[in-house]
Every structure is written in structure tokens, then in C-alpha cells.
Amino acid sequence: xxxxxxxVRWLGLTEFEILLNLCGLLMFTITLSLKISxxxxxxxxxxxxxxxxxxxxxxxxxIFNAYFCVIxxxxxxxxxxxxxxxxxRFMWSTYFLVLIAIFKYLLCLKLSGKxxxxxxxxxxxxxxxxxxVAVRACxxxxxx
Amino acid sequence: xxxxxxxxxxxxxxxxxxILLCLRLDPxxxxxxxVTFIPLWIFDGILVIYVIIKIIRKWRxxxxxxxxxxxxKWNISGVLLTISSQLFIxxxxxxxxxxxxxxxxxxxxxxxxxxxxxxxxxxxxxEGWLL
Numbered sequence: 459x460x461x462x463x464x465x466v467r468w469l470g471l472t473e474f475e476i477l478l479n480l481c482g483l484l485m486f487t488i489t490l491s492l493k494i495s496x497x498x499x500x501x502x503x504x505x506x507x508x509x510x511x512x513x514x515x516x517x518x519x520x521i522f523n524a525y526f527c528v529i530x531x532x533x534x535x536x537x538x539x540x541x542x543x544x545x546x547r548f549m550w551s552t553y554f555l556v557l558i559a560i561f562k563y564l565l566c567l568k569l570s571g572k573x574x575x576x577x578x579x580x581x582x583x584x585x586x587x588x589x590x591v592a593v594r595a596c597x598x599x600x601x602x
Numbered sequence: 603x604x605x606x607x608x609x610x611x612x613x614x615x616x617x618x619x620x621i622l623l624c625l626r627l628d629p630x631x632x633x634x635x636x637v638t639f640i641p642l643w644i645f646d647g648i649l650v651i652y653v654i655i656k657i658i659r660k661w662r663x664x665x666x667x668x669x670x671x672x673x674x675k676w677n678i679s680g681v682l683l684t685i686s687s688q689l690f691i692x693x694x695x696x697x698x699x700x701x702x703x704x705x706x707x708x709x710x711x712x713x714x715x716x717x718x719x720x721x722x723x724x725x726x727x728x729e730g731w732l733l
Contacts, residue, residue: 459608459652462724468609473728477721484714487707494703539644577627581620588617 461559466594470550472530475523482519489515509569513562520559527551553590624698635695639688646685653677676720683713 468475493512508515531548538544561583567573567582603611619641625631626638636643657674671678687710694706 459612459649459691460605462721464605464608468605473725477718480714480718480721484711487714491703491707503611526731542617543688572726578624581624585617588613592610592613595606595613598604598606600604600606600610 468598469591470547470554470594475526476583478519478522482515483513486513490515508565513566516562517559520555520562523551524555527555550590554587557587557590561587612645615641635692640691642688645690647680649681649684652680676716679716680713683709683716687713 460468462473462476465471465476482581489512493509525546531551532545533546534544535541561581564575564580564583566571568575568577617686619639622638622641626633632700645671653674656677657670660670660673690706691707694701694703
């Protein structure tokens with residue numbers, strides 16, 4: 459339904475960030491399979507039933523993405539004449555990364571049974587992010 | 603449909619799915635997982651129609667079906683893998699012991715792998731690096 463360039467335009471992520479996220483998700487599916495099948499418990503006893511270990515690929519990718527965004531933000535700010543655009547891009551990336559990271563952290567806590575939050579509360583950062591994404595969708599030009 | 607319309611439609615489908623998912627995960631409801639996934643089934647149906655229309659529009663110019671399928675290989679494989687991923691996830695959630703987890707994760711892993719290859723290919727074409 460969407461071309462890659464359209465997704466880049468809508469979500470405000472670069473192709474490289476999308477690639478990193480896809481790699482993280484692939485690793486996550488592998489660790490999740492290992493966790494559910496119980497193989498992870500046999501491999502490493504320390505990480506037994508620890509959901510943070512399962513989600514670690516996604517957290518690593520978030521750190522890489524944050525590093526990438528800081529570098530791009532600084533370079534855009536220094537090189538470009540349009541400082542406002544650089545700040546906007548940096549702020550959007552920050553919102554995106556922080557909200558996703560909070561969601562993953564809360565989900566880990568919930569799955570580990572360390573918090574009494576309901577799933578609707580765990581999903582609240584995603585709902586906030588969805589509102590921001592909707593605003594971006596409304597800002598897209600109607601000619602494309 | 604313009605990009606804004608498609609984006610808003612996708613956003614709406616995702617929103618409804620997430621609300622249903624939250625309701626299903628909290629212990630208040632015991633819906634069938636196939637019911638919870640209804641917004642995604644609707645989205646898949648529209649996706650299939652979208653790809654078929656794309657192919658039919660091109661069919662007027664190209665006579666060979668094989669050529670056409672090769673042209674839209676990414677779209678077709680993406681849609682098929684998405685549907686099979688959702689189907690396997692629903693089946694596993696509904697009947698937890700029936701299907702091994704590796705079988706459930708196979709379509710979604712393949713889909714992600716294909717997406718990685720596609721995006722890396724696009725990056726390589728544009729930037730001249732990677733792979």
C-alpha cells in the first residue's frame with residue numbers, strides 16, 4: 459500500500475532507521491521464539507524468565523537509533539541554513555524513540571510481573587505516538 | 603487515494619486494533635483471537651484488492667503473467683507473508699499447544715528478512731553502499 463519513500467515521508471524516519479528497526483525486530487522474533495519454547499532457559503540460566511533479555515535486541519537498536527539521530531541532528535543544525543527544520547527533525551526522532559522505549563520498558567515490567575499496571579496503561583505511550591503520527595498524516599500534501 | 607488518505611486509513615485500522623488488543627489482554631474479555639484481529643483482516647483484504655487492481659491495470663500493457671508476477675514479486679510475497687503471519691499468530695494464541703513456536707514465527711521472520719533485503723537494496727541503489 460505504501461512505497462518506502464512514502465513511509466519515510468509519513469513516519470519521519472530515514473531508510474537507514476527503518477532498516478535498523480527491521481533488523482532489531484528480526485532478532486527479537488528469534489529471541490522470543492527461544493524464550494517461548496524454553497530454549498533460552500537451557501542456554502543461559504542467568505536470564506531465565508527475564509523478559510528484558512528477550513527485548514534486548516530492540517533496546518540495542520533504540521540506542522543505535524538514538525546515536526544516529528543525535529549525529530544527524532547535530533550535522534543538520536551545523537550544515538543547514540534552516541535550523542528550525544533540523545530542530546523539528548531532532549524533536550520528532552526524540553519523541554518517537556522515547557515513547558517506543560517507554561512502551562517496551564513497561565511491557566517488559568508487565569510481562570515479568572513486576573508491575574500492577576493494566577495493559578491499557580502499558581499501551582498508553584503507543585496511543586500518544588499514534589496521535590502524533592495522525593497529526594503528521596494530516597500534514598501530508600494532498601497531491602501525492 | 604492520496605498518501606494522506608492511505609496514511610489516515612492505516613492509522614485508524616491500527617488504532618482500532620490496539621484498542622481491541624488492550625481489551626483482549628486485560629482479563630475482562632475472553633474473545634476469540636481471530637475476532638481481535640478483525641481490523642487487520644480488513645486491512646489485509648483491502649491490501650489484496652489493492653495489489654490485484656495494480657496487477658490488472660498493468661495487465662493491459664504486459665501480456666505474460668509471469669513477467670507481471672515478477673514485476674510485483676515484493677508486493678505479492680509481502681501480502682501473502684503478512685496474512686500467513688497473522689493466521690499463525692492467531693492459531694497459536696487460540697490453541698497454544700497445537701503449533702510449535704518456530705513454525706509460528708517462520709512467516710513473520712521471513713517477512714522481516716524480505717523487508718530487510720528490500721530496504722537494504724534500496725539503500726544500496728541510492729547511496730551506493732551496503733551489501
